[in-house]
Amino acid sequence: MGGDYGPQETVAGAVAAVTEGKGRVAVLLVGDAEAVQPELERHNLQGLPIKFIPSEGVILDSESPMQAFRAKPKASAIVGVGMIKEGYADAFVTMGSTGAAMAASALLLGMMEGIERPALGGPIIGLAPKTVFIEIGSSIDCRPSQLLDFAALGVAFSRTYLEVSDPRVGILSVGAEEGKGNRQTKEAFPLFQASGLNFVGNVEGHDLCGDRVDVIVCDGFVGNILLKAFESLGEGLSRYADAAAVGRDVYNMLNRIEYTGGGPLFGVRGNVIVGHGRASSTGISQAVITAARLSETNLAGQMEEELTALRARIAG
């Protein structure tokens, strides 16, 4: 139901995903029958592993997720995440409200120990496709210990999903030295040093496209501003470039999420992918393939193991 072009692009994306991921991906499409059925009829689904699961109502971005949760207990996000909880699905993909996906995930699947709310992260710059940024919008005014948890989650993602063998972790700050930064990053620095993670110290804006760091940890306030700034620059630059092909290249160099379709919620006990509201069927198909990969590599399990190991090292 979600996304600016749902369910039209969502259904087309599902068809593309099962076709591309033949034998690997089956899709359960969750949504209002009167909106989804007409879209399903536009495709030839014969022999394709696509099933329709009816839900009632949608939780919008403008709603308080917790209130909507009570008012619309059969909303698509709740039914969709519920499919994981009940064992019918391995992963949930949504282009709808991030808040709704977060609330449904936290309540139905549960959070990993010590994690308060789902975190958002992943590569956000096409020029640096293996550099993970965490957090990028769900956690604002973080405590230093939360930043350290994000580091562990990011390390698990980098190792499991991006196949980086010993991910280097940096704190995003305004100078390389330990004494540089704001209160939050200065307090986080010694925690990172004592964490047993492969901590390379503070990194700066200069390091974002270099090869100094694999996991860049920041408060969601900073990460979200950066994420949106890169999107804005990508759009601005691609308008500027005369040849459309070059423009598209430049755009992709800056916008990784568009390219990969979406990113997982970190810290949730299950695989939930939140995509871009503006995603087309191609982006949605990518997000479904991404979800399959997360499930196959047991990302959530790897993240929980990394967190547990971190806590043991700190306690020891």
Added chain:
Amino acid sequence: MGGDYGPQETVAGAVAAVTEGKGRVAVLLVGDAEAVQPELERHNLQGLPIKFIPSEGVILDSESPMQAFRAKPKASAIVGVGMIKEGYADAFVTMGSTGAAMAASALLLGMMEGIERPALGGPIIGLAPKTVFIEIGSSIDCRPSQLLDFAALGVAFSRTYLEVSDPRVGILSVGAEEGKGNRQTKEAFPLFQASGLNFVGNVEGHDLCGDRVDVIVCDGFVGNILLKAFESLGEGLSRYADAAAVGRDVYNMLNRIEYTGGGPLFGVRGNVIVGHGRASSTGISQAVITAARLSETNLAGQMEEELTALRARIAG
């Protein structure tokens, strides 16, 4: 003395500036005699309004400016800023230590009332050459009232230097609504609403290259990360673009400071321009021309008037 290529590029930049700004710009070059004199001898200075003022020693980026101030009382930054204080110069331009320029300016010229330390700001994206970012690195963990002062300084800069008639002010945050942001921006919002400034609300990363806002206010922590991130992207993208000319264009689209040579210290009672350490003679020449313009338009005086007016509106 300062800058990665000083004094060679600095002297060449001074020659370029007085040649380009004929009749408008005269330059006093401050530095160690044994370093500067050989460079002066490489140029034909006959008839050019360039004079050499000897100083002793340099305050380095790695030093504590306040300690260096006592240890090297004749250092180039101190002698240079002193030329303004003594009425021999209208503006001071440096490619050297920002900390040294800030300390010398604060101590010798004094700060505007209620401003604790010099602030850094200006356009930082070539795609948005009239969009002022303030603060971008000198003030970290700002109080909301400091953000409001920055807004007034940025408005004066936008109106006086960029000739925007009624500059629109926004707070950089993670959502357009008043309730979105971190503690700092949420507390700042009502202060901005009551300020009498042309406040358009929160702006996001998406708005950086658009036409919604003229003065973007943020904590120096966020501003500095953005500034360096844009530089990093510009370098990364221009390496990616195959044609060198396109690469240079893309680089300039992202790096405004390189293009304009440097930015003024805001809140100081005098015109002090801090340039990029890596600036070439072209960048240095631009910075000198910028300094002349700041002096001609009486930017510092306009800033102080804007601050006084702001305080009167708030008190009233």
